[in-house]
Amino acid sequence: xxxxxxxxxxxxxxxxxxxxxxxxxxxxxxxxxxxxxxxxxxxxxxxxxxxxxxxxxxxxxxxxxxxxxxxxxxxxxxxxxxxxxxxxxxxxxxxxxxxxxxxxxxxxxxxxxxxxxxxxxxxxxxxxxxxxxxxxxxxxxxxxxxxxxxxxxxxxxxxxxxxxxxxxxxxxxxxxxxxxxxxxxxxxxxxxxxxxxxxxxxxxxxxxxxxxxxxxxxxxxxxxxxxxxxxxxxxxxxxxxxxxxxxxxxxxxxxxxxxxxxxxxxxxxxxxxxxxxxxxxxxxxxxxxxxxxxxxxxxxxxxxxxxxxxxxxxxxxxxxxxxxxxxxxxxxxxxxxxxxxxxxxxxxxxxxxxxxxxxxxxxxxxxxxxxxxxxxxxxxxxxxxxxxxxxxxxxxxxxxxxxxxxxxxxxxxxxxxxxxxxxxxxxxxxxxxxxxxxxxxxxxxxxxxxxxx
Amino acid sequence: xxxxxxxxxxxxxxxxxxxxxxxxxxxxxxxxxxxxxxxxxxxxxxxxxxxxxxxxxxxxxxxxxxxxxxxxxxxxxxxxxxxxxxxxxxxxxxxxxxxxxxxxxxxxxxxxxxxxxxxxxxxxxxxxxxxxxxxxxxxxxxxxxxxxxxxxxxxxxxxxxxxxxxxxxxxxxxxxxxxxxxxxxxxxxxxxxxxxxxxxxxxxxxxxxxxxxxxxxxxxxxxxxxxxxxxxxxxxxxxxxxxxxxxxxxxxxxxxxxxxxxxxxxxxxxxxxxxxxxxxxxxxxxxxxxxxxxxxxxxxxxxxxxxxxxxxxxxxxxxxxxxxxxxxxxxxxxxxxxxxxxxxxxxxxxxxxxxxxxxxxxxxxxxxxxxxxxxxxxxxxxxxxxxxxxxxxxxxxxxxxxxxxxxxxxxxxxxxxxxxxxxxxxxxxxxxxxxxxxxxxxxxxxxxxxxxxxxxxxxxxxxxxxxxxxxxxxxxxxxxx
Numbered sequence: 038x039x040x041x042x043x044x045x046x047x048x049x050x051x052x053x054x055x056x057x058x059x060x061x062x063x064x065x066x067x068x069x070x071x072x073x074x075x076x077x078x079x080x081x082x083x084x085x086x087x088x089x090x091x092x093x094x095x096x097x098x099x100x101x102x103x104x105x106x107x108x109x110x111x112x113x114x115x116x117x118x119x120x121x122x123x124x125x126x127x128x129x130x131x132x133x134x135x136x137x138x139x140x141x142x143x144x145x146x147x148x149x150x151x152x153x154x155x156x157x158x159x160x161x162x163x164x165x166x167x168x169x170x171x172x173x174x175x176x177x178x179x180x181x182x183x184x185x186x187x188x189x190x191x192x193x194x195x196x197x198x199x200x201x202x203x204x205x206x207x208x209x210x211x212x213x214x215x216x217x218x219x220x221x222x223x224x225x226x227x228x229x230x231x232x233x234x235x236x237x238x239x240x241x242x243x244x245x246x247x248x249x250x251x252x253x254x255x256x257x258x259x260x261x262x263x264x265x266x267x268x269x270x271x272x273x274x275x276x277x278x279x280x281x282x283x284x285x286x287x288x289x290x291x292x293x294x295x296x297x298x299x300x301x302x303x304x305x306x307x308x309x310x311x312x313x314x315x316x317x318x319x320x321x322x323x324x325x326x327x328x329x330x331x332x333x334x335x336x337x338x339x340x341x342x343x344x345x346x347x348x349x350x351x352x353x354x355x356x357x358x359x360x361x362x363x364x365x366x367x368x369x370x371x372x373x374x375x376x377x378x379x380x381x382x383x384x385x386x387x388x389x390x391x392x393x394x395x396x397x398x399x400x401x402x403x404x405x406x407x408x409x410x411x412x413x414x415x416x417x418x419x420x421x422x423x424x425x426x427x428x429x430x431x432x433x434x435x436x437x438x439x440x441x442x443x444x445x446x447x448x449x450x451x452x453x454x455x456x457x458x459x460x461x462x463x464x465x466x467x468x469x470x471x472x473x474x475x476x477x478x479x480x481x482x483x484x485x486x487x488x489x490x
Numbered sequence: 491x492x493x494x495x496x497x498x499x500x501x502x503x504x505x506x507x508x509x510x511x512x513x514x515x516x517x518x519x520x521x522x523x524x525x526x527x528x529x530x531x532x533x534x535x536x537x538x539x540x541x542x543x544x545x546x547x548x549x550x551x552x553x554x555x556x557x558x559x560x561x562x563x564x565x566x567x568x569x570x571x572x573x574x575x576x577x578x579x580x581x582x583x584x585x586x587x588x589x590x591x592x593x594x595x596x597x598x599x600x601x602x603x604x605x606x607x608x609x610x611x612x613x614x615x616x617x618x619x620x621x622x623x624x625x626x627x628x629x630x631x632x633x634x635x636x637x638x639x640x641x642x643x644x645x646x647x648x649x650x651x652x653x654x655x656x657x658x659x660x661x662x663x664x665x666x667x668x669x670x671x672x673x674x675x676x677x678x679x680x681x682x683x684x685x686x687x688x689x690x691x692x693x694x695x696x697x698x699x700x701x702x703x704x705x706x707x708x709x710x711x712x713x714x715x716x717x718x719x720x721x722x723x724x725x726x727x728x729x730x731x732x733x734x735x736x737x738x739x740x741x742x743x744x745x746x747x748x749x750x751x752x753x754x755x756x757x758x759x760x761x762x763x764x765x766x767x768x769x770x771x772x773x774x775x776x777x778x779x780x781x782x783x784x785x786x787x788x789x790x791x792x793x794x795x796x797x798x799x800x801x802x803x804x805x806x807x808x809x810x811x812x813x814x815x816x817x818x819x820x821x822x823x824x825x826x827x828x829x830x831x832x833x834x835x836x837x838x839x840x841x842x843x844x845x846x847x848x849x850x851x852x853x854x855x856x857x858x859x860x861x862x863x864x865x866x867x868x869x870x871x872x873x874x875x876x877x878x879x880x881x882x883x884x885x886x887x888x889x890x891x892x893x894x895x896x897x898x899x900x901x902x903x904x905x906x907x908x909x910x911x912x913x914x915x916x917x918x919x920x921x922x923x924x925x926x927x928x929x930x931x932x933x934x935x936x937x938x939x940x941x942x943x944x945x946x947x948x949x950x951x952x953x954x955x956x957x958x959x960x961x962x963x964x965x966x967x968x969x970x971x
Contacts (some may be wrong), residue, residue, distance in 0.1 A: 039664070062663065062665055062668075063664050064664050070874070077647060077661075078556070078647060078648070081646075081647070081664075081665055081666050081667075082664055083661040083662075083663060083665075084661070141818040409903035
């Protein structure tokens with residue numbers, strides 16, 4: 038696909054590297070030519086220097102033949118204008134980053150329609166959503182939902198006392214009397230799609246897929262069924278905090294916010310009367326003590342500084358707070374934080390990349406007999422979970438799964454039929470109209486047919 | 491430095507050269523002129539060495555940076571020239587290796603300077619290979635490698651940048667591989683067009699191929715001692731026009747193909763190039779017509795020689811060494827200017843010259859009005875200072891190296907200053923013939939082996955635009971532990 042990417046900031050570069058690796062023809066645009074020069078050296082892309090709102094520059098980038106334009110410059114208004122111009126000049130689809138809350142309420146639908154925008158992305162809101170997911174299921178470090186939330190995939194890390202440790206996968210289901218599937222395991226830096234005789238060890242990060250009810254049953258059995266966090270302490274009144282507060286308050290949690298800036302706190306309490314606020318520097322232990330850190334169910338660090346977030350999260354973990362989440366923007370920092378033992382690190386950049394990737398893949402697959410409905414990156418992007426809708430008969434329909442010749446590192450993790458989830462066994466088959474959840478390690482699937490050898 | 495990857499890519503280049511050698515092999519099989527064994531053995535050697543290098547240096551770490559890019563470019567051209575010289579040596583038609591090396595480098599760098607006193611004595615397949623090297627070297631063998639070899643990682647931009655002439659490199663499509671393919675398709679299409687026009691004009695197919703290769707790469711190897719003097723006016727006009735066309739930036743042709751005529755014809759560099767050719771032709775026509783006696787012939791001779799020199803080809807229809815001093819001086823100036831960036835030609839490139847003059851104008855204005863702030867504009871856009879500085883630096887280096895080469899070559903006994911000056915200018919700018927003892931009617935055979943080698947290196951410096959060779963020859967690149 039031909040893709041134009043306007044804006045080579047942090048998110049722009051992250052998107053660029055993924056899109057190029059996916060094999061798309063990418064044209065990068067930015068008004069800063071020094072940024073473009075580095076891009077040109079590092080990635081196989083064409084660079085056009087100029088503002089995306091400059092029609093001439095857009096034409097030079099080949100906008101009339103482009104399939105998708107992604108505008109991720111620093112300004113919402115500019116992004117919207119770029120997408121509008123690009124649509125008018127023939128771009129088939131457009132994605133704009135729109136992060137200001139004032140555009141992200143009721144006016145968004147109107148804007149979207151008027152601008153011909155295919156998808157607005159709001160990194161802060163998406164990140165808030167991801168954090169909210171995790172807070173709802175405190176034992177997991179990552180929660181993704183398929184098929185309108187009937188089917189879930191969670192990532193958990195096995196601690197010393199986990200009842201999973203030392204067992205073969207094929208024995209687990211009988212042992213815990215729940216229908217679930219361990220679909221991916223990360224051990225060290227390796228990610229594998231495990232077979233039945235795989236034995237789990239301490240420290241493994243595993244992905245589990247199951248129906249929502251079954252998953253809850255499983256978590257109860259293994260003692261991970263902690264309730265949704267009721268008391269949440271937020272550090273830093275950033276945009277993510279703004280969206281997260283809304284999500285949390287709507288689901289009935291108590292939210293307390295610490296920030297150094299009085300005006301920010303005022304703004305929050307203006308919008309959300311139920312929020313508790315505290316003025317102070319969250320990196321000072323006294324301030325956290327005063328906010329009764331030890332009594333909280335969850336602590337979320339959302340300041341603009343990665344270092345502050347990591348340190349505060351580390352301190353909170355030492356105080357045995359149930360769940361600690363840190364927002365970290367820089368990849369290297371996130372890796373370091375994970376090594377230090379912080380399990381829940383959330384990066385807006387990674388969230389955006391995964392959303393855009395899902396959209397691009399879906400766009401690409403929209404021609405085939407199956408289309409991608411959902412795509413999630415698992416285990417730091419080393420594996421992917423995809424949800425396909427099977428619209429008509431194909432080579433893989435109507436054949437028992439045990440007779441399908443699948444590629445290596447492919448697992449059919451779930452069949453969703455008539456609003457019910459099936460953990461597939463050998464005799465199940467894929468039928469037209471099904472939704473199929475597939476886990477793929479180290480390969481790219483565009484259509485469901487790609488799973489066959 | 492990622493040595494494994496460097497040698498892996500060199501291996502790929504040798505594989506490619508082995509394949510390209512099959513073409514002259516086919517010619518020699520057709521004419522059965524004794525070139526079969528030399529070409530076959532060289533091709534086998536190239537493929538063998540290439541496979542060995544690719545096998546030994548296969549590595550997972552495929553990342554290369556600018557430094558490797560320069561290094562690969564210089565080394566690839568040296569290796570390809572050294573191996574490409576072997577058929578001449580094995581067949582005995584150019585027995586000395588240094589001579590054969592000079593001839594091959596002159597071919598690949600599209601210089602067209604020859605050490606052969608009697609071109610007609612060469613066998614057909616050798617003539618074909620000699621001219622075919624022009625065609626390969628014109629657009630660049632690394633560009634060809636990127637176009638045809640699959641599985642090259644993204645960083646190949648460093649290689650192409652080192653090989654493509656001109657101050658900046660523009661991509662025609664998002665992917666480098668597609669860009670390289672587009673360039674070669676344009677190149678092949680224009681080559682085919684010229685070949686067809688020459689054959690229609692009554693030139694034998696073999697002669698047409700030789701001259702088309704020479705024109706396309708802006709090289710200048712012919713098949714007669716008199717170059718193109720014995721061909722008809724129509725054939726001379728076709729070649730003259732195509733020499734001019736191959737001196738134009740290929741990006742402009744791409745713009746024409748995708749029907750963006752306005753941006754193609756707005757190119758400042760193109761117009762400057764055309765104006766230079768027009769002015770030079772007019773001046774020389776006026777200057778030489780009394781000597782030739784016929785206005786039409788005077789204009790043709792002037793236009794042919796002007797396009798030949800300014801596109802750095804080096805064909806000739808008359809012995810311009812016998813022209814009046816003013817005309818010869820104009821030709822020497824044209825040698826240095828060269829043609830457009832992004833073409834197959836050599837020299838300083840019109841865009842650099844334009845930028846330099848604009849910088850000079852700005853500097854003078856700045857002296858007169860010290861508080862003024864003026865930006866230099868080129869192709870309708872302001873040029874940043876970094877580019878201007880790099881153009882200035884390139885020019886200083888260019889002049890410095892030119893002086894160094896001239897100094898070294900002046901040690902050759904029996905050659906006068908003008909001959910040495912124009913010999914270095916013609917090699918360094920990839921033109922071919924100079925004046926006096928190296929004029930169009932003479933050859934470079936009078937130079938000693940050492941000086942031939944120095945001139946070969948000068949050609950490589952000129953074709954690769956100095957930096958790749960300079961970096962590869964600097965001890966710090968080699969002595970790193």
